Amino acid sequence: MTPRILIANRGEIARRIIRSAKARGIETVAVYSEADANSAHVADATTSVAIGPAAARLSYLDTARVLQAAKESGATALHPGYGFLSENADFAEAVIAAGLIWIGPSPKTMRDMADKDRARSIAEAAGVPVVPGSPRFSAKDLADEAVLQAAAERVGYPLLVKAAAGGGGIGMRRVNGPETLAETLRATASMAAKSFGDGAVFLERFVPRARHVEIQVFGYGENGAIHLYERDCSLQRRFQKVIEESPAPALSDAIRAAMAKAALSLCAATRYVGAGTVEFILDVETEEFFFLEMNTRIQVEHPVTESVTGTDLVGMQIDLALGQGGELAQASIPCAGHSIQCRLYAENPKKNFLPSPGPLTVFTLPEPQPGLQVETGYRQGDQVTPFYDPMLAKLIVHAPDRLTACDRAIAALEATKVEGIATNRDFLIACLKDPDFRSGNVDTGFIDREGKRLANSVA
Amino acid sequence: MATIEVLSEIAGVVWKIERAAGDSVATGDEIAILESMKMEIPVEAPQGGRILSFAVAEGDAVAEGQLIATLESEA
Numbered sequence: 001m002t003p004r005i006l007i008a009n010r011g012e013i014a015r016r017i018i019r020s021a022k023a024r025g026i027e028t029v030a031v032y033s034e035a036d037a038n039s040a041h042v043a044d045a046t047t048s049v050a051i052g053p054a055a056a057r058l059s060y061l062d063t064a065r066v067l068q069a070a071k072e073s074g075a076t077a078l079h080p081g082y083g084f085l086s087e088n089a090d091f092a093e094a095v096i097a098a099g100l101i102w103i104g105p106s107p108k109t110m111r112d113m114a115d116k117d118r119a120r121s122i123a124e125a126a127g128v129p130v131v132p133g134s135p136r137f138s139a140k141d142l143a144d145e146a147v148l149q150a151a152a153e154r155v156g157y158p159l160l161v162k163a164a165a166g167g168g169g170i171g172m173r174r175v176n177g178p179e180t181l182a183e184t185l186r187a188t189a190s191m192a193a194k195s196f197g198d199g200a201v202f203l204e205r206f207v208p209r210a211r212h213v214e215i216q217v218f219g220y221g222e223n224g225a226i227h228l229y230e231r232d233c234s235l236q237r238r239f240q241k242v243i244e245e246s247p248a249p250a251l252s253d254a255i256r257a258a259m260a261k262a263a264l265s266l267c268a269a270t271r272y273v274g275a276g277t278v279e280f281i282l283d284v285e286t287e288e289f290f291f292l293e294m295n296t297r298i299q300v301e302h303p304v305t306e307s308v309t310g311t312d313l314v315g316m317q318i319d320l321a322l323g324q325g326g327e328l329a330q331a332s333i334p335c336a337g338h339s340i341q342c343r344l345y346a347e348n349p350k351k352n353f354l355p356s357p358g359p360l361t362v363f364t365l366p367e368p369q370p371g372l373q374v375e376t377g378y379r380q381g382d383q384v385t386p387f388y389d390p391m392l393a394k395l396i397v398h399a400p401d402r403l404t405a406c407d408r409a410i411a412a413l414e415a416t417k418v419e420g421i422a423t424n425r426d427f428l429i430a431c432l433k434d435p436d437f438r439s440g441n442v443d444t445g446f447i448d449r450e451g452k453r454l455a456n457s458v459a
Numbered sequence: 460m461a462t463i464e465v466l467s468e469i470a471g472v473v474w475k476i477e478r479a480a481g482d483s484v485a486t487g488d489e490i491a492i493l494e495s496m497k498m499e500i501p502v503e504a505p506q507g508g509r510i511l512s513f514a515v516a517e518g519d520a521v522a523e524g525q526l527i528a529t530l531e532s533e534a
Contacts, residue, residue, distance in 0.1 A: 055472070346496065355496035357470045386471040386520075390496040 003322055004029060005103070006070045007045070009081030010060060011377030012394060013298070014041035017079045020314040026322075029073040031066060033059035035385045040377055049073050054387045060084045063091045067098055077101035077321060079314075083389065086297040087114055103321040105219070105273045105296045112270065113294040117164050117202060123291040126269035128262040131281070131290040132156060134203040136164050139189055145182050152181050155203045161185055163192035164200035171195065172239065174206060209284040209443045212236065212292075213248050215263035216305045218316060219272030220327050227260045228309050229335045231277075231301055235431060237353065237447040242424070243431060244301035245340045246308050249402055249440030255282070259289055266294060275302070275317050284443050300343070300394070303373055307339035307398040338405040339398045342413060342432075346390040348422035349455035357386040361420035366412045371398045374412075384421055392423065402440070406432045430454040463505060463530040467521045471495030476517055482510045490528055493521065508532040 005021050006029040007014045018028045018041065030045035035054035042048045049069035052059035059065065061084055070078055078095050080086035086104070089111040095102045104110070113119045117136045124130050134151040142148065152159060152175075161184050163171030171192050175184050185201055193199030211234040219225035232248035233241045248256070263278035277299050279292040302313050311333070319325035346356045363380040366372060376393035378384065384392065395412045399405035410432050413425055431437050431454060436446070447454075474494040484490060484504040491502040491513070514526040521527065 354469060354500065355471075355498050357496060386469070386495040388496065390498075 001076050003077055004075050005077045005079055005318070006031065006073060006075035007079050007081060008060070008066050008085055010036055010039065010041055010388065012375040013081040015044050015377060016375060017081060017314055018044045020312055020318055023315065024318060026318070029069070029075050031069050035387055039382070040379055047073055054385060056084065056387060063088070063094060067094060070098065070100055075100060077103055079103040079317070080297065082297050082300055089114060101321050103317050105276060109270045109272060110296045113296050115164060116162065116293060119293055120291070122269055123266055126265040128266050128291045129289060132205040136200045136202040137185065139199050142185055142189060148182055148185060149178055152178065152203055155205050158206040158208065160204045160206045161188045161201055162204055163188060163196060164202060165192060165196035165198040207281055207283045209445065211282040211284060211443050212279065213251065213259065213282050213289070214277050214279040215260055216302070217263050217267050217272065217276050217278060218313070218328070219267045219274060219276065220320070221271050221273045223327060225264055225267035225272050226328055226330045226333060227263055228305050228311060228333055230256060230259060231304055233301060234442045234444050235446060236444050237451065241301060241343065242447065243340060243342055243428065244304055245338065246304040247335060247338065255287060255289065262291070274320055275313050301341050303375065303394065303396040304339040304341045307373070307396060308335050308337055309333050337398055337400050338402040339396060340405045340409045341394055341396045342409055342428045343391055344393040344395065344416065344428070345424045346384045346392050346421050347424055349424050349427040355386070355390050356422040357384050358421040359383050360418065362417055364417040365393055366415035371408060372412055392418070403438060406438060427455050430457050461532045462511070463508065463532055464526055465490065465502060465505060465528045465530060467493060467502065467523060467525045467527050469493060469495050469500055470523050471500060471521060473515045473517050473519045473521060474499065476513055478510055480510050480512050484508060484510060484530070502527050504530060506532055
């Protein structure tokens with residue numbers, strides 16, 4: 001059967017997947033909501049199917065509509081991208097049951113890794129270091145405050161209350177001491193029950209100065225897995241990443257190797273299939289690292305890994321799922337130079353990063369060239385709607401060394417012009433010019449501490 | 460007593476109405492939460508008073524500057 005891939009996503013990642021499919025001569029099907037009918041990703045695809053109203057819940061998250069679109073369009077495979085349905089194991093099962101190829105890991109692995117509690121147990125059993133944490137609490141467990149306080153004592157303060165079914169920073173709250181523990185647990189449980197249909201919560205040690213370092217892996221199931229080195233994503237705001245890079249600055253070879261080994265142990269334990277990311281937090285003071293979670297999909301920041309390793313991760317996903325192309329050997333994966341990705345967001349750093357939907361009256365991005373990759377789902381004249389995430393574009397630079405990469409990223413951002421809405425462009429430039437960032441001395445609290453100063457340091 | 464209009468500072472969707480008409484509120488109290496670009500944006504009472512009415516319901520799309528609620532100030 002002639003392969004035809006439906007991309008259950010929108011924006012830059014849909015375009016990115018279409019590009020890798022096209023390079024293989026594979027036809028693609030775009031899906032779109034009413035708000036995205038004139039979007040670039042729809043124009044890029046071989047064919048397209050409307051899947052409902054603007055609200056994601058009624059379109060991109062509506063599994064029945066997406067499956068119907070796959071059937072109507074004669075798709076033979078489905079790529080979920082990131083976000084939306086990409087980590088929905090029930091959906092992956094439904095895709096497979098409908099006779100389509102799911103371009104992703106097995107639904108079982110997805111389910112195991114989506115449940116943070118189970119993911120943690122599997123990691124622990126595989127010898128991967130995990131953050132000190134508590135068992136999960138259901139709603140009825142929250143009534144016994146003595147039990148909660150004792151569990152919190154064992155984990156240690158400051159700690160995070162997390163929703164077992166949450167992800168990407170959603171459903172996570174910090175507690176500094178016993179006074180606010182019970183109240184925060186109850187609030188998080190109630191939010192989790194409403195948002196995820198599962199109110200289970202647990203406690204986890206919060207590392208005050210941490211870096212977020214993650215290992216890109218690619219699994220071949222029973223045939224083992226390879227790693228594609230690390231990414232440092234410490235520059236975050238409210239647990240959302242802003243600047244990502246590879247390799248991680250100021251990381252010793254011993255720790256880098258230990259992290260990669262731990263990530264591969266987890267892959268072996270799950271017989272992992274396809275692209276995945278094992279996220280760790282690295283304690284800046286002690287240099288201990290702990291498993292955070294595994295993302296069973298392609299990530300927003302995958303291009304920095306592609307830049308330093310010379311790979312096409314999306315293409316590898318497609319090849320593996322379609323049973324074409326061979327397996328890559330670990331020894332064939334280089335890590336050359338330094339790559340940085342900046343996420344251009346529709347948000348206003350001077351108004352506490354308030355989202356900024358509206359018309360892109362001017363939208364000029366720099367021309368891609370060797371050492372500069374540009375990914376966007378938008379064109380000048382498009383409307384940035386309030387319905388989806390605020391990412392406008394990703395600028396990815398590659399250079400022989402980190403400081404040259406910083407300077408290239410600054411030049412790329414300075415060549416970026418957006419009018420009609422507010423963006424974080426100048427904020428990104430301020431981060432890249434900051435002496436602490438340039439020296440590699442960043443942790444996940446950097447923007448919280450320095451964000452206001454950086455936001456105001458530019459005109 | 461003065462009537463105060465609480466306006467949306469952003470285009471989005473009303474995710475939650477947290478208070479009801481008739482409720483007394485203090486300055487800074489959250490009366491509703493909007494959702495825009497996957498972020499929750501709280502709508503706060505600009506000053507203390509009593510909520511006269513809500514102009515929107517949960518699930519409604521709102522434009523920037525659109526009326527969310529009307530308050531009656533205490534002063």
